[in-house]
Amino acid sequence: MANLSLKHIYKVYPNGVKAVNDFNMEIADKEFIVFVGPSGCGKSTTLRMIAGLEDITAGELSIGDLVVNDMEPKDRDIAMVFQNYALYPHMTVYENIAFGLRLRRIPRDEAHPNGKFTKEEINSRVLEAAEILGITEYLGRKPKEMSGGQRQRVSLGRAIVREPKVMLLDEPLSNLDAKLRTQMRAEISKLHAKLNTTFIYVTHDQIEAMTMGTRIVVMKNGFVQQIDTPKNLYNYPGNKFVAGFIGTPQMNFFEGTLKKEGNSVRIRFDHSEAEITVPYSYFYKTRPDYLDGEKKVVIGLRAENFSIDPETLKTADARIPFKVSHKEELGNETLVYGDINMEGDGYVESTTRIIIKCREDVDLVSGDVAEAALDLDRIHLFDKETEVSILPRVPEYNYLDCEVEGGKLNFLGQTVELPPAIACEDGAGELLIPSDAIYAGGPIKAKVVGTEKAGELELCNLELGGRRLFAVAPGEGVEAGVGIDMKKIAIRRGEQEIVHPMPLKMRFEGKMTKRKETEEVEVKGKKKNKKVIKFYLSIEGVEFPAPAFITSKLIAALTAKRVFETALSFECTPYGLVPGETGIPATVERILDYGAEKFAVCRVGEQEVYVKAEEELSGEIFLTPDFNTIGVIQTDMDIRIV
Amino acid sequence: MAKKFRSKKAVERTTNGVIYVILVVISVIWLIPFVFLVLQSLRGEPGATTNYFFPKQWTFDNYIRLFKNEGVSSSTGEVVSTGSYNFLNWYGRTLLISVCVTVIQTVIVLVTSYALSRLRFKMRKPLMNLMLILGMFPGFMSMTAMYFLLQLLGLTQNMSIVGLILVYVGSSCMGYYICKGFFDTIPKSLDEAARIDGASRHTVFFKIILPLSKPIIIYTILTAFMAPWGEYMFASLIANGDPSYWNVAVGLRDMIQREQLTAYSDSFQRFCAAAVVVSLPITILFFLLQRYYVEGVTGGSVKG
Numbered sequence: 001m002a003n004l005s006l007k008h009i010y011k012v013y014p015n016g017v018k019a020v021n022d023f024n025m026e027i028a029d030k031e032f033i034v035f036v037g038p039s040g041c042g043k044s045t046t047l048r049m050i051a052g053l054e055d056i057t058a059g060e061l062s063i064g065d066l067v068v069n070d071m072e073p074k075d076r077d078i079a080m081v082f083q084n085y086a087l088y089p090h091m092t093v094y095e096n097i098a099f100g101l102r103l104r105r106i107p108r109d110e111a112h113p114n115g116k117f118t119k120e121e122i123n124s125r126v127l128e129a130a131e132i133l134g135i136t137e138y139l140g141r142k143p144k145e146m147s148g149g150q151r152q153r154v155s156l157g158r159a160i161v162r163e164p165k166v167m168l169l170d171e172p173l174s175n176l177d178a179k180l181r182t183q184m185r186a187e188i189s190k191l192h193a194k195l196n197t198t199f200i201y202v203t204h205d206q207i208e209a210m211t212m213g214t215r216i217v218v219m220k221n222g223f224v225q226q227i228d229t230p231k232n233l234y235n236y237p238g239n240k241f242v243a244g245f246i247g248t249p250q251m252n253f254f255e256g257t258l259k260k261e262g263n264s265v266r267i268r269f270d271h272s273e274a275e276i277t278v279p280y281s282y283f284y285k286t287r288p289d290y291l292d293g294e295k296k297v298v299i300g301l302r303a304e305n306f307s308i309d310p311e312t313l314k315t316a317d318a319r320i321p322f323k324v325s326h327k328e329e330l331g332n333e334t335l336v337y338g339d340i341n342m343e344g345d346g347y348v349e350s351t352t353r354i355i356i357k358c359r360e361d362v363d364l365v366s367g368d369v370a371e372a373a374l375d376l377d378r379i380h381l382f383d384k385e386t387e388v389s390i391l392p393r394v395p396e397y398n399y400l401d402c403e404v405e406g407g408k409l410n411f412l413g414q415t416v417e418l419p420p421a422i423a424c425e426d427g428a429g430e431l432l433i434p435s436d437a438i439y440a441g442g443p444i445k446a447k448v449v450g451t452e453k454a455g456e457l458e459l460c461n462l463e464l465g466g467r468r469l470f471a472v473a474p475g476e477g478v479e480a481g482v483g484i485d486m487k488k489i490a491i492r493r494g495e496q497e498i499v500h501p502m503p504l505k506m507r508f509e510g511k512m513t514k515r516k517e518t519e520e521v522e523v524k525g526k527k528k529n530k531k532v533i534k535f536y537l538s539i540e541g542v543e544f545p546a547p548a549f550i551t552s553k554l555i556a557a558l559t560a561k562r563v564f565e566t567a568l569s570f571e572c573t574p575y576g577l578v579p580g581e582t583g584i585p586a587t588v589e590r591i592l593d594y595g596a597e598k599f600a601v602c603r604v605g606e607q608e609v610y611v612k613a614e615e616e617l618s619g620e621i622f623l624t625p626d627f628n629t630i631g632v633i634q635t636d637m638d639i640r641i642v
Numbered sequence: 643m644a645k646k647f648r649s650k651k652a653v654e655r656t657t658n659g660v661i662y663v664i665l666v667v668i669s670v671i672w673l674i675p676f677v678f679l680v681l682q683s684l685r686g687e688p689g690a691t692t693n694y695f696f697p698k699q700w701t702f703d704n705y706i707r708l709f710k711n712e713g714v715s716s717s718t719g720e721v722v723s724t725g726s727y728n729f730l731n732w733y734g735r736t737l738l739i740s741v742c743v744t745v746i747q748t749v750i751v752l753v754t755s756y757a758l759s760r761l762r763f764k765m766r767k768p769l770m771n772l773m774l775i776l777g778m779f780p781g782f783m784s785m786t787a788m789y790f791l792l793q794l795l796g797l798t799q800n801m802s803i804v805g806l807i808l809v810y811v812g813s814s815c816m817g818y819y820i821c822k823g824f825f826d827t828i829p830k831s832l833d834e835a836a837r838i839d840g841a842s843r844h845t846v847f848f849k850i851i852l853p854l855s856k857p858i859i860i861y862t863i864l865t866a867f868m869a870p871w872g873e874y875m876f877a878s879l880i881a882n883g884d885p886s887y888w889n890v891a892v893g894l895r896d897m898i899q900r901e902q903l904t905a906y907s908d909s910f911q912r913f914c915a916a917a918v919v920v921s922l923p924i925t926i927l928f929f930l931l932q933r934y935y936v937e938g939v940t941g942g943s944v945k946g
Contacts, residue, residue, distance in 0.1 A: 053834050074840040086835035090853040100839035158839070 002064035002077075002165040002198060003029045004050070008640040009059035011045050011222075019045045021222045022640060023059070032192050032199045034213035036206055037245070042222040044170055047202045051080050051168050058557040058639045063165060069556060074103075076166075079159035083171040085151045087143040087158075094139040097126045097157045104162070129161040132194070133187075149180045156188070160195060167192075169201045173208065185211060206246050210234070218242050232393075235378075236454070240387035243300050243380055249335060251300045255351040255384060258283070259293030267299065269320075271352050272341040276318040282376045284468040286391050288399040288430075290381070297390060300380035303335065303357035306372040308364070316373030322354050324368045334358045342369070393454045395435055398469050402431035402491065412465030414444055419486050421592035421599075422499050429493040433484055434501075435459070438471035442483020487594045502592065502599065506609055508570045508584070508625075509635070510539040512546060512554055512563055539570050539625065540584045540604055547627045550642055554632065557641045568641075571631035574599055574610040583622035591617070676921075683914035688714060690910045704911040708919070714908040726885040729893065729916060735803060736889040737923070740870045742807050747814035747866040748859065755821035756847055760833060770818075777816040782875050789879055802880045802887045809880075810870045817865065824858040825851065860934035868924060890920050 004027040011020040020042040027033050035043035048054040050061060052073035061069055068076050079100075087096050101122045108115045117125075130136045133153045143151055152172055159167055169188070173181045189212050192199050203209055209216045210230045218225040218233065218241075226238040230246075237243035243251045255270040266277045283291065290297055313319060322338040325346030334357075339345060341352040356372055364370055381391040402411035405426050409416045418424075438460075446462040446469060453459075460478055462469040474482060491499035513536045521530045535551045536543040546554075554563050579600075586602035586609060600613040602621065611623060632642035678695070685692070686699025707713060713724045758770060788809060792798050797805035828851060836846045852859070874891040881887035885896070898913045 051834075051838060053837070073834075073838045078838065080835065080838050082831045082835060084829060084831055086829065086831035088832065088836070088850055088854075099836070099841075103840035103845065105840075158835075162839075 003027060004166060004198065004200075005060070005062040006046075006050075007060040007062075009046065009049065009061060010057045010637075010639045011042070011049060011054060012057040012637060012639070018637075019222050020049070023224055025217065025224075025227060027198060027200070029198055030196055032189075032201065032212060032214045034209040034216045035200065035202045035219060036204065036209040036216055037219035037225075039204060040221075041219040043202045043204075043217075043219050046219075047080075047168050047170055047200060050166070050200065051078055052076050058634070058641045060553070077164055078166045078168055079162050079164035080168040080170065081152075081155050081159050081172045083174050085143070085155040085175075087151055087154055089143055091142075092139065093130075093135060093141055093143070093146070093154050093157075094126055096143070096154055097129055097139075097161050098122050100158060100162050101125060125161050126157075129157040132160065132191070133157050148176050149184060152176065152184060153187075156191065160191070164197065166198045166200060167195070169199065171203055172201075173203070174205075181208075188212065207248070210246065218245060236389075236393040237300075237380060238389050238392070240298055240300065240382040240389075243382070243389075247302060249303050249355045249357070250349075251302050251380070252306075252354050253351060254299045254301075254340065254354075255296060256299055257293050257295065258286070258291045258297060258381070260288070260291040265291060266293070267318075268293075269299070269340055269352070270296075271344070274320050274340045276320060276374070278318045278376055282379060283381075283391070285393075285395045285470065286381060287395075287397070290383075290390050296384040298351075298382040298384050298387070300382060301374060301378060303355045305375040305378040306354065306356040307375070308336070308356060308358060308362070308370055308372050313371055313373045317376055318374045319371045320354075320374060321369060321371050324364045324366055324370060326366055327362060327364070332359075334362045336362055336364060338370075394457055394459050394472060395470050398433045398435060398438075400431045400433065400467065400469075401428065403428045404491070412467055414464070416444070416484065419593055419595040421502075421594045422486060422489075424491065424498045427493060429491045429498065432490040432492065433469075434488045435470045436472045437485040437488035438462075438469065438474050438482050439485060440475040440478045440480070440482055442481050444482050444484070446478075446482055448478055487592075487597065487599075502574070502594075502610055504573055506572050506574075506607070507633075508539045508572065508604070508607075509567065510537060510541075510570055511566065511568050512536070512551075513538050513543065514564060537568075537570070542584045544583075544624070544627075550627065550630075550632060553642050557639070558634065567635040569633040569635045570625060571633060572625050573629065574612045576626040576629040577609065577611045577623045578626060579611060579613075579617060579621045580624050581622060583624035586611075586621050586623050588617050588619060588621060679914050679917055682911055683918050685911050688908055690907060704908060704915040705919075707908065708912045708915050713912060727893065727897070728886065729890075731886060732888050732890045732893040733919070735887075736871060736891075739803055739806050739810070739889065740867050743810045743814075743870045744863055744866040746807070746811045747817075748862045750811065750814045751817050751821055751862050751866070752852070752855075752859065753847075754815040755818040755825055756851060758818055759822045759825035760830070773816045774819065777813070781813070785875065785879060788876070792880060798880045799882055799884060799887050802877075805880050806870065806873075806877060806889075809876050810873070814866070817862075821858050821862060824855060828854055857934045860931045864927060864931060867927065871920075871924060890916070894920070 004025075006023050006025045006027075009020060009023040010018065012018050023042075023046055025033075035046060037043050045054060049056050050063075052068070052071060056069050059069075060067055063076055063078070088099065091099065101117050104117060105115050106112055106117065112118065126139070127136065130139055133156055135150060135153050135157060138146060138150060138154075143154065146154070152175075155172070172188070173184050176184060185208060188199075188201075192212075201208075201212060210233075213230055215227060215229055216233055217227045220241055226233060226242045228236070233242060233246050237246065240253065244253065254272075257268050257270075259266045259268070260280060260283075261277075263280050264277050265280050265283050266275065268275050289295065307313070307316070320340055322340045323342050323344070323346070324336060324338045326337050328335040328337070336356040336358060337346040338354050338356070339350075339352050340354055344350065344352045346353050354372065379391070380389065382388065383390050400411045402409055403426075404410075404418070404424055407418050409418050409431070411431050444464070446464040449461040449463045449468070451458055451460050458473050460471040460474050462471060462478070462482065471478070471482065487502040489499065490497055490501050514533050515536065516531050517534050518529045519532045520527055522528070535546040537546045537550065554568075558566050584604055586604045588600045588602050589608075590601050591613060592599040592601060592610070598613045600611045600617040600621075602609045602611055602623070604623070609623070611617070630642065631640060633640050681695065681697055683704055684700050684702070685697035686701035686703065687697065707721070708729050711724045711728055711730075712721050714720070715722045758766065789798070792805045792809070795805075797808065832850055832854075833846050836850050837843075841849065870889075872891055873889070874895065877889040878892040878895075881889075881892060885893070888896070894913055894916050897909055897916070
């Protein structure tokens with residue numbers, strides 16, 4: 001029973017193939033986590049890295065409080081169930097289950113003088129596991145005399161008998177037939193509830209993922225696409241891939257454009273005559289630049305979010321005509337396939353095909369033209385190129401029209417004094433306020449319309465001057481007034497950004513070096529000179545003694561041979577650079593005064609660097625990075641090591 | 643017009659019939675020399691050759707004389723001692739060498755194959771290819787060099803047992819190929835499951851892999867035994883002409899070459915008796931382990 005922490009985990013094979021990229025996740029005790037994705041997405045590799053069967057190229061993996069990167073599989077206190085069961089064919093079921101217990105070393109005491117479990121203990125544990133899984137009567141059989149389902153039970157028995165901290169299951173049901181799979185699915189869920197231990201389950205089957213996981217990790221091409229609960233993945237997919245992967249039948253995707261016209265939005269579908277006008281309220285979270293009627297978007301709507309029920313059609317905000325191509329009657333429901341392009345063919349997947357899930361009997365036949373009502377509350381929008389959701393659950397920015405006049409910023413009927421750091425010419429523009437830049441306790445009075453929970457974040461919906469504003473975790477007392485963190489805002493005028501947000505991350509180039517140094521040590525009361533190897537981080541040509549935790553992580557990730565030849569990038573925040581007597585030489589060029597905070601803009605070589613200025617800074621200064629907050633990245637492969 | 647069909651069963655019967663006839667003919671051709679050998683070893687009439695197949699007089703005397711180190715004089719027809727020709731000595735030496743080589747070579751082949759099948763290290767593929775190519779050169783190419791080396795080490799003549807064991811075992815890891823192919827067919831997940839269960843590499847090898855590899859172990863044992871059992875070249879070279887250091891192959895070769903094959907001589911019959919005795923261990927081994935042997939050869943060849 002333990003929590004797991006995966007920090008910036010990478011797997012790069014010797015031929016340069018990146019199987020897993022920057023995997024970050026905190027897994028709480030007793031969670032049932034499912035890794036899901038198409039084959040080759042890196043899900044099994046990640047599981048095998050957790051098991052210790054694959055080396056971790058970079059990153060940190062902890063089970064409980066222990067970093068286990070370099071630990072043997074047997075010492076990690078995990079158990080694993082394999083796709084092909086991996087039962088020892090020459091042993092009976094009993095011996096298979098007992099094998100791990102017989103090998104296990106435990107602290108020596110009176111009951112266990114040789115540091116191993118006694119025969120009675122092994123026997124009772126095996127019988128208990130067999131009882132749980134209902135395989136007591138097969139204990140004397142060899143694996144080949146058993147069916148697939150029974151074998152998988154034995155394999156589960158071998159895992160649970162060890163009472164591991166973490167259970168790892170690698171596609172355990174893929175070799176079973178459909179009926180057995182459903183049955184085993186329920187049994188594994190039951191087992192999880194009974195054992196009360198952390199489960200990590202790998203599958204390519206999204207139904208398994210949805211039915212079993214407390215949280216699901218969707219992966220593709222080595223990248224984590226989204227980590228969320230099954231319900232949230234279904235309702236709030238972060239990108240088109242997740243939207244299409246989760247749910248059967250697959251979500252309908254149409255291409256088209258959105259155009260804001262007053263208080264409504266006109267949706268135009270490509271390759272079709274279809275066009276609908278819907279209230280703007282459905283698109284509050286959409287980035288305004290997608291509502292220009294030109295930028296291509298992908299509109300996603302699930303089969304059950306269409307309706308052909310006459311009553312629903314009467315009251316619906318939006319309806320779309322389509323031509324029926326065929327039906328799939330599944331007994332309890334009917335899937336109607338059609339095309340919103342009257343010339344199209346609803347048989348093949350296309351950007352105009354529509355699948356509608358109906359509960360009732362459908363009397364439509366092939367070739368009929370009908371109308372479907374859209375449940376716009378469930379609409380999903382994605383950028384056509386990047387496939388990222390543009391109607392996210394938590395919008396990154398609030399986009400507003402604004403005007404700068406005499407050092408004051410006017411937006412939504414409010415006037416805010418611009419701090420000295422922001423100097424720009426008068427004129428109209430577009431104001432971008434990040435949703436995490438709005439905090440409680442400021443002078444702006446906004447009406448709180450509601451709050452919603454998005455995972456662990458709390459999203460506050462505010463209304464100001466007839467517009468909706470979104471604030472992430474603004475803190476207590478939003479009703480009294482909110483403020484805006486001015487260093488995070490941006491103002492655009494046309495294509496040009498005239499006010500930039502202050503960069504919160506800066507990168508320095510460097511590498512790790514070592515030197516032999518003579519150190520005075522005391523040996524038996526005598527002082528002696530001893531040669532020791534010391535490690536340094538050379539950042540922008542200046543050497544800093546390398547803290548032990550950074551040294552060990554770098555050597556572990558890059559090996560002692562390559563670590564000194566590898567180019568590294570060091571990532572700092574303005575708060576992580578401390579001015580002092582020694583360090584990286586920098587010249588203060590100007591001071592940015594944001595009112596509450598001041599920052600010095602310094603020049604280091606060609607680079608502009610921002611430093612939090614507690615006191616007045618000017619002229620030549622020296623900067624020392626705070627190694628507790630620094631990030632170290634291998635430059636060529638872009639792998640985060642620390 | 644209706645097409646004429648031949649019954650599928652009739653076709654099968656005819657094909658099988660033809661195949662069996664061919665197989666029987668081949669078997670007879672294969673068996674005749676061995677049957678001839680056995681018959682000759684039981685022949686009571688003197689003389690090197692006869693113009694009939696079955697002996698007229700049946701006797702075990704050839705075997706008795708072989709083990710008593712006696713022979714019928716080629717000139718007088720009397721039973722005399724064969725002197726330094728000691729069949730039991732040759733037989734014992736060969737058996738000892740073969741057993742030692744079998745044990746050592748089996749261990750070496752198994753561990754090499756397991757390492758090449760399971761471990762991933764730099765130069766693994768080049769090493770495998772190199773071994774394969776080296777194995778293609780006949781062993782006697784290095785014979786002269788090997789002889790001088792053994793002579794330097796004092797491992798010829800009276801120490802020839804050790805010398806021969808070294809020579810035979812020396813290149814044994816090159817026979818990894820079939821064995822590795824067999825290990826490759828054992829799923830890697832078994833190793834992984836065992837490692838997670840707490841087994842070290844050698845526990846995995848001894849407790850999981852070896853029990854599953856009976857066929858290939860038997861195959862390795864058989865091939866390892868057969869090679870030194872019938873080996874001639876190195877054995878004759880290292881013995882350096884002294885009959886007390888020969889093995890059976892060298893001894894038997896000499897038996898029919900040196901002793902004159904006259905009307906009185908029984909050396910050909912004794913040679914045949916010796917050949918039968920020499921073939922016994924291998925025949926017994928084969929009969930006992932036949933089932934595994936076939937499994938081993940085909941099992942390994944699935945994935946080469």
